[in-house]
Amino acid sequence: MNLNLAVISGDGIGPEVVREARKVLDRIAEKYGHEIHYTDLLMGGASIDVHGVPLTDETIEIAKSSDAVLMGSIGGNAATSPWYKLPADRRPEAGLLKLRKSLGLFANLRPAILYKELQDACPLRKDISDKGFDLMIMRELTGGLYFGARETKEVDGVMTAIDTLTYNENEIRRIARRAFDIAGKRRKKVCSVDKANVLDSSRLWRKVVEEVAKEYPDVELTHMLVDNCAMQLVKDPAQFDVILTENMFGDILSDEASMVTGSIGMLASASLNDSKFGLYEPSGGSAPDIAGQNIANPIATILSAAMMLRYSFDLDKEADAIEQAVSQVLAEGYRTGDIMSEGCKKVGTTEMGDLIAERV
Amino acid sequence: MNLNLAVISGDGIGPEVVREARKVLDRIAEKYGHEIHYTDLLMGGASIDVHGVPLTDETIEIAKSSDAVLMGSIGGNAATSPWYKLPADRRPEAGLLKLRKSLGLFANLRPAILYKELQDACPLRKDISDKGFDLMIMRELTGGLYFGARETKEVDGVMTAIDTLTYNENEIRRIARRAFDIAGKRRKKVCSVDKANVLDSSRLWRKVVEEVAKEYPDVELTHMLVDNCAMQLVKDPAQFDVILTENMFGDILSDEASMVTGSIGMLASASLNDSKFGLYEPSGGSAPDIAGQNIANPIATILSAAMMLRYSFDLDKEADAIEQAVSQVLAEGYRTGDIMSEGCKKVGTTEMGDLIAERV
Ligand SMILES: [Mg+2]
Ligand SMILES: [Mg+2]
Numbered sequence: 167m168n169l170n171l172a173v174i175s176g177d178g179i180g181p182e183v184v185r186e187a188r189k190v191l192d193r194i195a196e197k198y199g200h201e202i203h204y205t206d207l208l209m210g211g212a213s214i215d216v217h218g219v220p221l222t223d224e225t226i227e228i229a230k231s232s233d234a235v236l237m238g239s240i241g242g243n244a245a246t247s248p249w250y251k252l253p254a255d256r257r258p259e260a261g262l263l264k265l266r267k268s269l270g271l272f273a274n275l276r277p278a279i280l281y282k283e284l285q286d287a288c289p290l291r292k293d294i295s296d297k298g299f300d301l302m303i304m305r306e307l308t309g310g311l312y313f314g315a316r317e318t319k320e321v322d323g324v325m326t327a328i329d330t331l332t333y334n335e336n337e338i339r340r341i342a343r344r345a346f347d348i349a350g351k352r353r354k355k356v357c358s359v360d361k362a363n364v365l366d367s368s369r370l371w372r373k374v375v376e377e378v379a380k381e382y383p384d385v386e387l388t389h390m391l392v393d394n395c396a397m398q399l400v401k402d403p404a405q406f407d408v409i410l411t412e413n414m415f416g417d418i419l420s421d422e423a424s425m426v427t428g429s430i431g432m433l434a435s436a437s438l439n440d441s442k443f444g445l446y447e448p449s450g451g452s453a454p455d456i457a458g459q460n461i462a463n464p465i466a467t468i469l470s471a472a473m474m475l476r477y478s479f480d481l482d483k484e485a486d487a488i489e490q491a492v493s494q495v496l497a498e499g500y501r502t503g504d505i506m507s508e509g510c511k512k513v514g515t516t517e518m519g520d521l522i523a524e525r526v
Numbered sequence: 527m528n529l530n531l532a533v534i535s536g537d538g539i540g541p542e543v544v545r546e547a548r549k550v551l552d553r554i555a556e557k558y559g560h561e562i563h564y565t566d567l568l569m570g571g572a573s574i575d576v577h578g579v580p581l582t583d584e585t586i587e588i589a590k591s592s593d594a595v596l597m598g599s600i601g602g603n604a605a606t607s608p609w610y611k612l613p614a615d616r617r618p619e620a621g622l623l624k625l626r627k628s629l630g631l632f633a634n635l636r637p638a639i640l641y642k643e644l645q646d647a648c649p650l651r652k653d654i655s656d657k658g659f660d661l662m663i664m665r666e667l668t669g670g671l672y673f674g675a676r677e678t679k680e681v682d683g684v685m686t687a688i689d690t691l692t693y694n695e696n697e698i699r700r701i702a703r704r705a706f707d708i709a710g711k712r713r714k715k716v717c718s719v720d721k722a723n724v725l726d727s728s729r730l731w732r733k734v735v736e737e738v739a740k741e742y743p744d745v746e747l748t749h750m751l752v753d754n755c756a757m758q759l760v761k762d763p764a765q766f767d768v769i770l771t772e773n774m775f776g777d778i779l780s781d782e783a784s785m786v787t788g789s790i791g792m793l794a795s796a797s798l799n800d801s802k803f804g805l806y807e808p809s810g811g812s813a814p815d816i817a818g819q820n821i822a823n824p825i826a827t828i829l830s831a832a833m834m835l836r837y838s839f840d841l842d843k844e845a846d847a848i849e850q851a852v853s854q855v856l857a858e859g860y861r862t863g864d865i866m867s868e869g870c871k872k873v874g875t876t877e878m879g880d881l882i883a884e885r886v
Contacts, residue, residue: 289760291649311671311691316726326694327730331671334686361774366676370687396778397785400649400760414721418756418778425757 169195169202169479172232177211177258178452179462179515180238186464186519187236187471190491193523194475194484205232209265210240210258211249220261226268234478235269235445236471239452247454266307271437271445272337273344274305274416275473278403278423278433283496286507287428294402301406302352303423304345305416307437309337310367312413333367333412335374340440342378345410349385355407357388359395359415371412392419399423424449431463431504434470436477444478446470460514463502465492468522491525529555529562529839532592537571537618538812539822539875540598546824546879547596547831550851553883554835554844565592569625570600570618571609580621586628594838595629595805596831599812607814626667631797631805632697633704634665634776635833638763638783638793643856646867647788654762661766662712663783664705665776667797669697670727672773693727693772695734700800702738705770709745715767717748719755719775731772752779759783784809791823791864794830796837804838806830820874823862825852828882851885 173188175181188204195202207225214220220240229235241258244250249258279300280288288295314330342358349356358375360368372389379387390398392415398405399422411419424433433449448466456462468488476485500521501510513521533548535541548564555562567585574580580600589595601618604610609618639660640648648655674690702718709716718735720728732749739747750758752775758765759782771779784793793809808826816822829852836845860881861870873881 289651289654291651294649312724318726318730321694324694324696325730326692327726329691329725329727331689331691332686334681334684336684364672365689366678366687367689370678370685393778393781396756396782400782400785418753421753422756422760422782425760 167200167479167481169200170233171202171204172207172229172235173204174207174209174235174237175212176209176238176240176452177242178239178454178457180240180452182458182460182462182515183448183464183467184236184238186515186522187467189519190468190488190523190526191471193526194487197487197526198481198484200481200484209237209261211242211247213261214249214252214256214258219256220258221264226265229265230269234443234474236474237445237447238467239448239450241452242454266437266445269443269445270308270439272306272308273341273438274307274420275348275436275438275477276303276305276420276424276433276449277301277435277473278303278420278427280403280427281429281432281493281496283493284427284429284432284505287505288426289428290400290403290426297402297404299403299406301403301409301423302348303409303411303416303420304341304348305420306333306337306341306412308413309333310413312417331365331367331414333370335370338371338374339378342375342410343381344438345408346378346382346385349408350382353407354384355386355388357390357395357406357409359390359392359409359411359419361392361415362389363391367412375410395419396422399426429505430466431502432465432469434466434473436470436473438477442478442480444474446474460516461503462515463504464515464519465502465522468492468519487526488522491522494525495521527560527839527841529560530593531562531564532567532589532595533564534567534569534595534597535572536569536598536600536812537602538599538814538817540600540812542818542820542822542875543808543824543827544596544598546875546882547827549879550828550848550883550886551831553886554847557847557886558841558844560841560844569597569621571602571607573621574609574612574616574618579616580618581624586625589625590629594803594834596834597805597807598827599808599810601812602814626797626805629803629805630668630799632666632668633701633798634667634780635708635796635798635837636663636665636780636784636793636809637661637795637833638663638780638787640763640787641789641792641853641856643853644787644789644792644865647865648786649788650760650763650786657762657764659763659766661763661769661783662708663769663771663776663780664701664708665780666693666697666701666772668773669693670773672777691725691727691774693730695730698731698734699738702735702770703741704798705768706738706742706745709768710742713767714745715748716745717750717755717766717769719750719752719769719771719779721752721775722749723751727772735770755779756782759786789865790826791862792825792829794826794833796830796833798837802838804834806834820876821863822875823864824875824879825862825882828852828879847886848882851882854885855881
């Protein structure tokens with residue numbers, strides 16, 4: 167197969183971790199007989215430094231014409247970097263928001279997996295973490311409160327701020343279908359999270375999700391209120407397979423779920439549109455404080471590359487091979503500093519990439 | 527002192543747990559020389575059964591004329607109770623919403639405390655729970671997304687739902703002052719939680735909270751984004767003293783925090799207005815499945831009565847006496863079924879109330 171990838175290394179630890187993901191992808195290509203063509207693109211601070219803006223139209227066009235985008239991380243230290251002296255719409259993160267919008271990436275997938283070997287890092291009680299968990303949060307990414315109209319104005323002399331939360335049935339239907347599709351390839355359970363006892367948008371959400379569920383008779387649908395879900399992720403994360411939710415609830419719950427794993431450096435993410443196209447990136451930040459020191463954990467980016475093979479190219483066997491190589495390296499006791507524990511072998515970014523590539 | 531209390535026993539386990547709280551209050555009155563006058567009021571299902579509505583105007587007036595309201599719990603089993611065949615605005619919970627609104631209760635206080643004796647129930651890893659925690663969530667209760675205008679309508683043939691999130695500076699200022707007042711009596715730290723990197727309402731929130739902070743130079747103010755706070759409550763709840771936040775974020779975070787204690791049956795709550803007046807109630811639900819069996823845990827209601835003495839009557843010594851009696855009973859190994867663990871002595875609702883009253 168020919169894979170035409172756009173690569174955005176980005177800022178901070180981005181270039182280092184992307185380099186290791188490419189190393190692993192190259193090994194996959196060699197072993198399974200694929201041809202990968204990479205096009206390097208600038209975004210975020212790296213683009214500001216060259217073009218003065220975090221994302222150019224040309225970059226968007228090249229990204230659009232690729233099959234998928236692999237990304238490192240975007241942004242720097244907001245307190246010290248000159249990038250943050252720019253107006254909000256010219257800062258590094260604005261590039262990522264614009265790219266997501268330009269590419270129509272409405273579905274954000276964030277797996278939260280507890281790796282047996284990293285159980286000690288899980289902040290939950292041992293009898294809870296002993297059960298293990300492997301859940302996927304499907305967050306709507308282009309609607310809701312974060313993208314609604316907003317304004318701050320004086321009303322009768324009193325400063326008043328208004329944000330609006332809007333969803334229409336089409337926006338809900340397309341993300342719901344994505345969630346059911348993915349649940350069908352997993353443990354066949356969707357838990358839709360809303361606040362239907364209060365919000366109109368949640369009541370419409372629930373109604374449309376129930377309609378979509380009829381198209382997927384082999385997938386079980388349950389509903390949960392968002393405040394209860396915030397509790398259940400702490401009490402018993404093993405109960406979940408796919409959690410489907412709107413933008414803001416997904417923002418809160420996916421971060422909570424990632425903390426519940428205890429190993430944010432291990433968590434991949436994907437943002438998908440209506441087609442097979444997707445943007446794949448690690449869940450963590452750009453960590454400018456440790457950039458360039460060969461100590462960043464590249465596993466989240468490597469696992470993002472595996473998600474890319476699975477969701478954009480249907481190369482499930484190859485994705486499995488990467489995920490198994492990661493598990494094997496962990497089982498052999500290799501750790502980067504962020505996931506280091508007693509009795510393990512500490513390795514740097516490059517060595518971790520080598521170890522995983524060798525085991526593919 | 528003369529304490530003129532309105533008492534809403536309510537539904538489910540409400541009457542049983544309120545009875546034990548009154549038992550403890552009576553003991554306090556006897557010991558410290560106060561006079562408590564109780565007026566029983568009907569609300570929720572109990573009021574529907576008698577008056578056909580969950581809250582009458584007469585009940586509101588009596589509640590208003592009292593010094594404080596002590597409440598049990600409201601509501602029944604939504605799947606089986608005839609109360610839930612009524613339109614939404616005539617159901618039990620509508621009574622509580624109406625009462626809160628009529629009394630102007632804009633500040634919801636929810637403590638989340640890890641009791642040393644109940645540490646085994648905490649879902650967090652032992653080295654995290656070993657640090658203990660005692661935090662207070664101050665949630666704005668009458669504004670934001672839950673009270674904004676909402677509608678569902680067809681837009682170009684597509685069903686669309688809209689909710690609005692509004693806050694004005696006055697609403698923010700009054701709740702912020704409450705939070706700083708209470709932090710001043712505690713460990714002198716306020717963490718204000720918002721989503722100021724996205725929402726206009728959060729930016730106004732942050733601005734006003736910073737203005738209010740200047741009036742309280744001895745209280746430290748920090749800010750945290752809501753998704754980060756959802757993570758930090760799992761990672762290190764000991765870092766928090768008072769968390770100040772808007773309505774929906776508070777709904778989600780206070781439930782998460784209560785689950786992090788592992789003992790919801792222990793958690794009190796208060797809803798306050800601009801004066802000393804307040805409504806005090808346990809955090810948990812009406813638990814209709816165990817009602818009338820003398821097995822419900824009355825401690826959350828008893829601790830709510832302690833909060834009432836502290837915040838509505840400034841009877842700090844008396845409130846301390848109740849809280850210490852609860853700790854002593856736990857230290858002696860007495861437990862209701864919900865918090866039972868090996869080697870402890872299981873007692874019923876009434877016996878637990880007796881034990882605490884005796885130790886006041
Ligand atoms: Mg987030
Ligand atoms: Mg709640």
